Amino acid sequence: MLTKPFSEACEENKAPILAVLAPLLWDCRAVLEVGSGTGQHAVHFAAAMPQLVWHTSDVAAHHSGIQMWLDEAGLPNTRAPLALDVVHDAWPVLAVDAVYSANTVHIMGWTEVEAFFAGVGQLLPAGGLFVLYGPFNYDGQYTSASNARFDQWLKQRDPRSGIRDFADLNRLAEQAGMAFQHDYTMPVNNRLLVWRRR
Numbered sequence: 509m510l511t512k513p514f515s516e517a518c519e520e521n522k523a524p525i526l527a528v529l530a531p532l533l534w535d536c537r538a539v540l541e542v543g544s545g546t547g548q549h550a551v552h553f554a555a556a557m558p559q560l561v562w563h564t565s566d567v568a569a570h571h572s573g574i575q576m577w578l579d580e581a582g583l584p585n586t587r588a589p590l591a592l593d594v595v596h597d598a599w600p601v602l603a604v605d606a607v608y609s610a611n612t613v614h615i616m617g618w619t620e621v622e623a624f625f626a627g628v629g630q631l632l633p634a635g636g637l638f639v640l641y642g643p644f645n646y647d648g649q650y651t652s653a654s655n656a657r658f659d660q661w662l663k664q665r666d667p668r669s670g671i672r673d674f675a676d677l678n679r680l681a682e683q684a685g686m687a688f689q690h691d692y693t694m695p696v697n698n699r700l701l702v703w704r705r706r
Contacts, residue, residue: 513573536605547577617668629684
């Protein structure tokens with residue numbers, strides 16, 4: 509019997525993220541999560557925000573694990589994972605008020621990050637939110653020694669990956685028609701960035 513995938517990091521960060529996310533999304537009707545991973549965030553957030561529909565997505569290899577979490581939770585406001593490789597797949601045709609993604613841009617190559625931001629800009633309606641969680645650099649500097657070590661590990665695993673600088677991401681957001689709204693400090697040297705579609 510297959511066992512559900514489990515991420516200790518997701519388990520630890522889901523409550524702090526929800527504390528910031530819930531006020532941001534209180535009036536949203538639908539959210540697309542890009543890179544749903546294990547599916548842990550999807551079920552935790554959807555259970556806490558029954559007013560919205562939570563659309564999951566990821567590359568196909570992760571779909572079975574996400575579906576296990578969704579099936580076990582049995583929530584009426586989650587949707588089966590959509591196939592989304594930000595470079596190679598067509599973005600889903602969805603009416604959403606927000607796009608959420610956690611711990612994704614540092615494992616992507618820069619070409620993928622560019623495609624990701626462009627896709628979000630095309631999907632979101634005017635006023636829609638893009639919420640991005642993870643570790644980020646500022647002015648080319650790490651925010652902690654642990655982030656510097658993590659970045660070194662990422663680059664050894666895949667030289668195209670690495671912790672992204674806020675200024676570079678904000679430039680992509682601006683090019684995609686989004687205006688920066690807020691930068692929330694999160695536990696364990698992470699941040700939660702918010703942009704709004706113009």
